[in-house]
Amino acid sequence: MTETLTDPRVVRAIELAWREAALLDAKEYETWQGLYAEDARYVIPIERDAEDFDDVLNMVNDDARMRGLRVRRMTEGYAIAAVDSAITVRTVSRFIPTDVDDRSVTLKAAQIIVAYKRGRHDLWAADVDYVVRLGASAGEDRFARKVVRLVNADEAVPAAGFLL
Amino acid sequence: MTEFTAATVYDLPPADLVLGDRVAGRMYTDPAIFDQEMTKIFERAWIWVAHESELPKAGSFKSTHVGRHPVIVTKDRKGEIRTLVNRCRHRGASLCEKKTGHANGFTCPYHAWSYGLDGKLRGIPYPDGYEGVMDKADLGLKTLRTESYGGMIFATLNAEAEPLADFLGDVKLWIDRFMAQGGGYPVKVLGTHRFTYRGNWKIQLENTTDGYHFPIVHRSWMASVDAETAEMMSFMTDPTAVTHDLGNGHSVMQMVPEHSDLDADDGSEPLQPRFDGLVARLEAAGADEAEIRRLVRAVHGTGFNLNLFPNVSMSISFFRVLRPISVDETVIEHVALGSDGPAEIVGPVNRERLRAHEHFQGPFGFGTPDDSEGWDRVQRGAQGAPELPIMVNRGLGREKPSAEGWPTSHVTDETGMRAAYAQWKRMMSDD
Numbered sequence: 301m302t303e304t305l306t307d308p309r310v311v312r313a314i315e316l317a318w319r320e321a322a323l324l325d326a327k328e329y330e331t332w333q334g335l336y337a338e339d340a341r342y343v344i345p346i347e348r349d350a351e352d353f354d355d356v357l358n359m360v361n362d363d364a365r366m367r368g369l370r371v372r373r374m375t376e377g378y379a380i381a382a383v384d385s386a387i388t389v390r391t392v393s394r395f396i397p398t399d400v401d402d403r404s405v406t407l408k409a410a411q412i413i414v415a416y417k418r419g420r421h422d423l424w425a426a427d428v429d430y431v432v433r434l435g436a437s438a439g440e441d442r443f444a445r446k447v448v449r450l451v452n453a454d455e456a457v458p459a460a461g462f463l464l
Numbered sequence: 465m466t467e468f469t470a471a472t473v474y475d476l477p478p479a480d481l482v483l484g485d486r487v488a489g490r491m492y493t494d495p496a497i498f499d500q501e502m503t504k505i506f507e508r509a510w511i512w513v514a515h516e517s518e519l520p521k522a523g524s525f526k527s528t529h530v531g532r533h534p535v536i537v538t539k540d541r542k543g544e545i546r547t548l549v550n551r552c553r554h555r556g557a558s559l560c561e562k563k564t565g566h567a568n569g570f571t572c573p574y575h576a577w578s579y580g581l582d583g584k585l586r587g588i589p590y591p592d593g594y595e596g597v598m599d600k601a602d603l604g605l606k607t608l609r610t611e612s613y614g615g616m617i618f619a620t621l622n623a624e625a626e627p628l629a630d631f632l633g634d635v636k637l638w639i640d641r642f643m644a645q646g647g648g649y650p651v652k653v654l655g656t657h658r659f660t661y662r663g664n665w666k667i668q669l670e671n672t673t674d675g676y677h678f679p680i681v682h683r684s685w686m687a688s689v690d691a692e693t694a695e696m697m698s699f700m701t702d703p704t705a706v707t708h709d710l711g712n713g714h715s716v717m718q719m720v721p722e723h724s725d726l727d728a729d730d731g732s733e734p735l736q737p738r739f740d741g742l743v744a745r746l747e748a749a750g751a752d753e754a755e756i757r758r759l760v761r762a763v764h765g766t767g768f769n770l771n772l773f774p775n776v777s778m779s780i781s782f783f784r785v786l787r788p789i790s791v792d793e794t795v796i797e798h799v800a801l802g803s804d805g806p807a808e809i810v811g812p813v814n815r816e817r818l819r820a821h822e823h824f825q826g827p828f829g830f831g832t833p834d835d836s837e838g839w840d841r842v843q844r845g846a847q848g849a850p851e852l853p854i855m856v857n858r859g860l861g862r863e864k865p866s867a868e869g870w871p872t873s874h875v876t877d878e879t880g881m882r883a884a885y886a887q888w889k890r891m892m893s894d895d
């Protein structure tokens with residue numbers, strides 16, 4: 301089976317990834333959270349090739365509860381890193397659909413984020429794996445999984461007040 | 465005692481920048497002071513390099529730094545741990561660019577000189593060009609003195625340094641207590657978070673003994689944990705929560721005094737209901753009640769931060785390691801710890817510990833980015849008005865010796881910082 305980028309199911313998954321990118325750059329975390337299925341995982345591993353995250357240390361390994369707490373932290377106004385967080389501009393591209401059926405789309409992509417704060421630009425480069433669960437309409441599509449594999453995952457990265 | 469003023473602060477020798485209750489902001493901003501610190505502190509003191517669980521068998525290695533020097537910590541065939549400068553004796557190439565791993569020795573990728581795990585030069589390709597020119601025996605890797613206590617491995621470039629055990633002194637008791645969080649098993653490194661901040665290393669050194677910032681900076685973390693955990697960390701007004709100056713720049717900050725010695729358990733403290741799932745899994749794995757209690761109480765770690773001068777803090781349930789990069793850049797490692805034992809027992813316990821660690825620590829934790837923002841701001845603010853001191857005087861009026869003779873004050877006081885800066889002053893004025 302060869303998956304194509306023009307497959308309408310793949311287009312929907314890509315659109316969801318782009319919608320997410322725009323929401324994160326706009327720091328619309330409440331709305332962002334709604335793009336995730338209840339049982340979804342959002343992970344930033346330290347080992348770039350990790351597949352099983354529970355028995356290893358990760359930067360982020362969020363289920364619905366932790367996503368909710370994280371959004372609260374980012375929006376409640378008490379986290380000094382979030383209140384004064386960097387301005388981000390991100391590009392998500394180089395999509396490769398790896399598994400497509402009528403219920404879900406598995407997609408690989410590249411993500412580049414430029415984060416600007418206090419006269420300095422930081423670069424965050426990553427491979428991202430998405431699993432998108434297709435709903436009855438595009439508005440009901442949800443992430444079942446997102447794994448952000450930073451190129452420098454096992455090196456020192458700046459402490460961040462925003463999400464990847 | 466010389467006071468610093470705007471007119472004199474840039475001319476005074478570094479040791480004069482530390483007064484008992486305050487220090488000069490120039491200590492964070494002057495590159496010349498940074499260079500002296502690398503020579504007089506990081507190349508003379510005992511520097512923490514690894515935990516023994518990171519070197520599980522012969523051939524295990526870890527690459528890290530001692531001050532400006534890249535080093536490889538190895539376990540040789542006989543089980544001896546060594547610290548080797550990561551620099552080929554031929555023309556200086558780095559031998560190992562992996563963080564951790566397992567090797568029989570190290571072969572330089574440039575011209576293939578090869579070295580044993582003990583640092584000895586073993587082989588040179590096409591050796592005839594060296595006949596009568598040099599002796600292989602003189603060209604082993606530079607080796608640092610390496611000693612350990614309680615699984616904590618330290619190295620020093622200083623051949624004359626006092627024995628590690630003497631440098632640690634009263635810290636040893638607290639290292640023993642810290643390791644009780646293995647819950648009856650040895651403590652093991654589970655993983656390492658690494659992040660940078662744009663500030664001087666001493667800002668983080670202060671922070672590991674700064675109880676005062678906790679409810680302010682970590683309000684967002686406190687709001688995200690269960691009520692019992694938040695209650696446990698509400699030490700601000702607890703008079704039994706104290707900081708001791710342990711000598712040689714070391715200090716211990718007891719936030720949860722009832723968890724100072726995890727082995728001392730009278731059974732009266734109930735286990736938190738949020739661990740019910742963990743308790744059930746341990747029961748299913750065949751652990752008895754006493755063991756379960758020991759392991760679950762230890763999930764929080766110990767109730768104190770043990771701050772060792774100059775580069776490691778044993779902080780509640782993890783190690784906090786600092787590495788100065790330049791006067792205004794520092795790398796921090798948060799090393800998550802767990803128990804080393806049978807998988808069915810330690811598996812669920814360590815999973816719990818990993819999730820708690822991820823919740824607070826690391827570049828995307830609920831705590832660390834807020835600390836880091838504070839440290840960045842200290843560095844930025846300290847550029848202003850150099851005659852104004854950085855204050856470390858909190859609690860000076862209520863500091864008293866403890867029964868053991870340790871200068872002691874409340875956990876929110878700056879006794880630990882004063883201890884560290886006194887050691888800094890001693891080392892920086894030593895020629």
Ligand code: FES
Nearest residue numbers: 552554555572575
């Ligand atoms: S630099 Fe290492 S063999 Fe030449």
Ligand SMILES: [Fe+2]
Nearest residue numbers: 677678681835
């Ligand atoms: Fe903190």
